[in-house]
Amino acid sequence: MFSRIQARLGALLDKFEKPIQWLITLCGWSSIIFVVAIFFFIFKEAAPVFPHLNWGEFFFSHRWIPVPAEGNEPVYGAMGIMYGTFAITVVSMFIAMPLGLGAAVYISEFATPKLKETLKILIEFLAAIPSIIWGFIGLVIMGPIIQNVFGIEVGVNLLNASIVVGLMAVPLIVSISEDSLRAVPDSYREASLALGASKWEMIYRVLFPAAKNGLLAACMLGVGRAVGETMAVWMASGGTDNMPTNYFDPMLLLERVKALTATIAGEIPETVHGSEHYQVLFVIGIVLLMISVVINVVSDLIIKGIHTDKNA
Amino acid sequence: MESTNPFAPSPVEKRKATTESIVKWAMFGMAILLIVPVFAILFQLFYKASPVLSFSYLWDSPKNLGREGGIWLPLIGTFYLVVVSLLLVAPIGILAGIYINEYAPNNWLTRIINMAVTSLAGVPSIVHALFGVGAFVLTLGMGQSLMAAACTIAVMTIPVIVTATREALAAVPMAFREACWNMGATKWQTIRTIVLPNSISGILTGVILEISRAAGETAPILFTGAAASVAVRMSSLGDKLMPYQLDERFMALSYHLHVVAEKIAGMPEEMQYGTAAVLIGLILFINSFSIILRVFLRSRKKW
Numbered sequence: 001m002f003s004r005i006q007a008r009l010g011a012l013l014d015k016f017e018k019p020i021q022w023l024i025t026l027c028g029w030s031s032i033i034f035v036v037a038i039f040f041f042i043f044k045e046a047a048p049v050f051p052h053l054n055w056g057e058f059f060f061s062h063r064w065i066p067v068p069a070e071g072n073e074p075v076y077g078a079m080g081i082m083y084g085t086f087a088i089t090v091v092s093m094f095i096a097m098p099l100g101l102g103a104a105v106y107i108s109e110f111a112t113p114k115l116k117e118t119l120k121i122l123i124e125f126l127a128a129i130p131s132i133i134w135g136f137i138g139l140v141i142m143g144p145i146i147q148n149v150f151g152i153e154v155g156v157n158l159l160n161a162s163i164v165v166g167l168m169a170v171p172l173i174v175s176i177s178e179d180s181l182r183a184v185p186d187s188y189r190e191a192s193l194a195l196g197a198s199k200w201e202m203i204y205r206v207l208f209p210a211a212k213n214g215l216l217a218a219c220m221l222g223v224g225r226a227v228g229e230t231m232a233v234w235m236a237s238g239g240t241d242n243m244p245t246n247y248f249d250p251m252l253l254l255e256r257v258k259a260l261t262a263t264i265a266g267e268i269p270e271t272v273h274g275s276e277h278y279q280v281l282f283v284i285g286i287v288l289l290m291i292s293v294v295i296n297v298v299s300d301l302i303i304k305g306i307h308t309d310k311n312a
Numbered sequence: 313m314e315s316t317n318p319f320a321p322s323p324v325e326k327r328k329a330t331t332e333s334i335v336k337w338a339m340f341g342m343a344i345l346l347i348v349p350v351f352a353i354l355f356q357l358f359y360k361a362s363p364v365l366s367f368s369y370l371w372d373s374p375k376n377l378g379r380e381g382g383i384w385l386p387l388i389g390t391f392y393l394v395v396v397s398l399l400l401v402a403p404i405g406i407l408a409g410i411y412i413n414e415y416a417p418n419n420w421l422t423r424i425i426n427m428a429v430t431s432l433a434g435v436p437s438i439v440h441a442l443f444g445v446g447a448f449v450l451t452l453g454m455g456q457s458l459m460a461a462a463c464t465i466a467v468m469t470i471p472v473i474v475t476a477t478r479e480a481l482a483a484v485p486m487a488f489r490e491a492c493w494n495m496g497a498t499k500w501q502t503i504r505t506i507v508l509p510n511s512i513s514g515i516l517t518g519v520i521l522e523i524s525r526a527a528g529e530t531a532p533i534l535f536t537g538a539a540a541s542v543a544v545r546m547s548s549l550g551d552k553l554m555p556y557q558l559d560e561r562f563m564a565l566s567y568h569l570h571v572v573a574e575k576i577a578g579m580p581e582e583m584q585y586g587t588a589a590v591l592i593g594l595i596l597f598i599n600s601f602s603i604i605l606r607v608f609l610r611s612r613k614k615w
Contacts, residue, residue: 010504010505013500013504014498014500014501014504017498017499017500017501020500021415021499021500023407024407024410024411024415025411025415027403027404027405027407027408027410027411028407028408028410028411028412028415028416028425029411029425030404030408030470031408031425031428031429031432031470031471031474032424032425032428034428034432034467034470035428035431035432037443037447038432038435038439038440038443038467041442041443041446041447041451042439042442042443042446044446045442045445045446045450098342099342099345099346102338102339102342102343103339103342103343103346105339106336106339106340106342106343107343110336110339110340119343119347121603122347122351123346123347124599124603125596125599126346126347126350128524128528128595128596128599129350129528129592129595130527130528130529130530130566130591130592130595131437131528131529131530131531132528132530132566132567132569132570132591133528133569133588133591133592133595135570135573136569136573136584136588137353137357139573139574140573140584140585141353141356141357167346167350170346174346198328198329198331198332199332199336200328200331200332200335200336201328203335221434224434227436228434228435228436228437228438228439229436230436230437230438230530230531231437231530231531231570235570235573235574261436261438261531264438264441264442265438265441265531265534268441268442268445268534268535269534269535273450281442282442282446285438285439285442288436288438288439289435289436289439292431292434292435292436292439293431293434293435295434296430296431296433296434297427297430297431300426300427300430
């Protein structure tokens, strides 16, 4: 019975080979369509503010006063917010890159097959934890720890957000670095070991140079992840924009910061559709979109190598 | 006289061996440092949630803005969000994967398609939310609703399914296809009868990953349909199982966690931990299926 239905259905499907091919082709192009649509709709919502937004102020002022006191003009200076995103990205990468690369090298070169499998599954679980859970961990669990360790009033700050974002970016860095280390042919390893190199010398003299593109791309994608992270950053960073005078003051780690993503998430619900504030938040969306697309396209080119048409 | 062993390690070799073992343990430490604290935190999370975790916590609706009661409404909301978004994204994503691996010619257009998939995967979730507002909520007139949120999630998770499908199809040996073509089958017949059945586990892995993403994401549903509380009638079992319409706002577990953690004063701690524990439990449960599936796949691989 079931097999007969299956055969009938199969015959029916085969009759429509041409339309099915068209449908498949259309779906194949869907990703391009959606990327174009994302650009189109975000530009469409932001466009009305383009002519009268003070761009100099937007990029180089850190006074973000979208809802001013009575009688004042709103000020949209996003530099303080961009600094926040930048600071979280840099500090989180200081955490994520060594941990991620170290773990990837261990998994790919030192671990026994069983341990390797276990570690990979655990790191996969780590990657599956949603960002709202990370935000909750930052707010409710790490916050009090940071308060106690440093003796400060508020535990949500740059350090907290960076640790959380760093841990979120690690699984991505591990899996891509591990892939690129595995892609190095075993003959490289064998040649190097046969010449008397220790395993560590083999790793940093042979494997790292051979896999450097993949490792670089892994770090770039980690940066992309950190820049685009929303919920965790929103809940763990404190949400106040400020512009430091001395960028190398370690106390900055305990300052609250505000990120581009968190600004959009926090302020869109307070705005009226079509208001200037709403449109400026879409401009911030454009900035984020540009950063992420550039990072992804460049790292994609790095991984695959820039194919010049030698054969064509 | 002391006999010298000609094979004893020289000082240089000893130094190398020491460095190597230091490096090895340092890297092992890094891997452990990644995993142990996170699992300790998750353990603490479940421990603190244990007082409220019970069947009635899952089955009761939130009362008093989530300060009392359970999490039934957010839980069923997440379920509906996942189902609707999966119905939207699975056909498109799987067909797109088939196109890229089976039909696409090796030219610049295919490179652009692949690049679009990677870019789509890298677009920040909050930008997807803005896109959802512009496209679905406003332009297509869906308003803030379950449908708009599901569409936004669907667009965001297309790369997950496309990538998984593409890899699953690429793993089917070319000889399988060639054998089928030689029997006189057309391209589509080959795909339907040979390629898809042999790659179904890999495709299912992608579907499972999509489900876990859709259940956990918060940012894309922030402005497209998630609500902190909804007023629904709860008189009958039917109402309880189908509390939402496609064109209405809904509650979701992830957004509920954000609300109870940050937005409402006087929230009992165990309610926060309870919501977090259920969400993370759900995600880990879903993901364990993909791992089981992969082990199963490897054990019955025919080639």
